[in-house]
Amino acid sequence: MDQRISFVTLAVADVEASRRFYVDGLGWEPELLVPGEVLMLRAGERLVLSLWDAAAFTAEVGEAPRSGPGVSPITLAHNVATPAEVDAVLAEARAAGADPVADGVAREWGGYSGYFADPDGFRWEVAHNPGPIGLSVLP
Template sequence: MTKPITPQRVNLVTLGVADLKRAEAFYAALGWHPHGEQPGVVFYRMAGQGMALGLFGLADLAEDQGRKGAALGTGAVTLAQNFPDRGSVDAAFDLAVSAGATSLKRPEEVFWGGYSGYYADPDGHVWELAHNPFWTVNDDGTLTIPDPE
C-alpha cells in the first residue's frame, strides 16, 4: 500500500454564519465555550485531541476563500455528534431545539440499527445526533470504531 499524499484526517471544520454573535449565542446555549477568537472568527476545541470547529462570518469567509462577494450556502454536509446512549441523544436534541435549532427529524430508531435525529442550527448547518451501538464513545468524547471483520 502506498502512503497517501495527504493525511487521512480533518482537524478543523469551519461553518460560515450570517450573524456571528447569534451563532455564538446558539452554541453557548448548548454549553459550548469559545477557545479563541479573531476578528470575524470564533474557535471551539472539540472533544479529544487536535480537532476544532470555527464560526466565520459569511462575507469574511468568502473573501478568505478568494471569492469576495460570493453568496455562500451550507452545502450538502452533515456534522455529527455520537452519544453513549439514546437518552443522551434525546437530551442533546431537546437542548438544541430549545436554543433555537430547527428540528428536521426527531431522534428515532434507524435502519442501520442505531438511533438518530437531525436539526439545523440558526444558519442552516445540519447536525446529526446519534447513538451507534456498534461504536464506543470514549470518556473524552472520541470514537472507537471497530475494525471490520
C-alpha cells in the same frame, strides 16, 4: 499527508448569533472569539470547529457552490452512548434555539438518531451508533 482533520470551518451569516447558540445556548467554551469575524470552539482533542463570517470566508476561499435556498450538502455529527442521550441532546439544542429538524428514530443501520439545525441551517445529527466505528468516537 497524515489522515486527520484539524479544523472544520463553516461560513456563517452572523458570528454573534452563532456565539449565542453554541456558547450561551449549548454551553460550549470558545477557544477564540474575534467579534464579528470568527468563533473557534474545541470540538475534540485535536479538532476545532471554526465559525467564520461569511463575507470574510468568501473573500479568502471564494464563492461557495451553493448560495441559493436549500440545505448545505454537509452534516456534522455528535455521537452519544445511548438513544436516551440522543433525545436529551436534541432537547438541549432545541431549548437553545435550534430548528428541530427531525426527532430521534431507530434507523435501518441499527442505530438511533435525529437532527437539529444551527442558526445558519447547518444540520447536526445526534446519533447512537452501536457499531464499532460509532463506539470508536465516544469519549
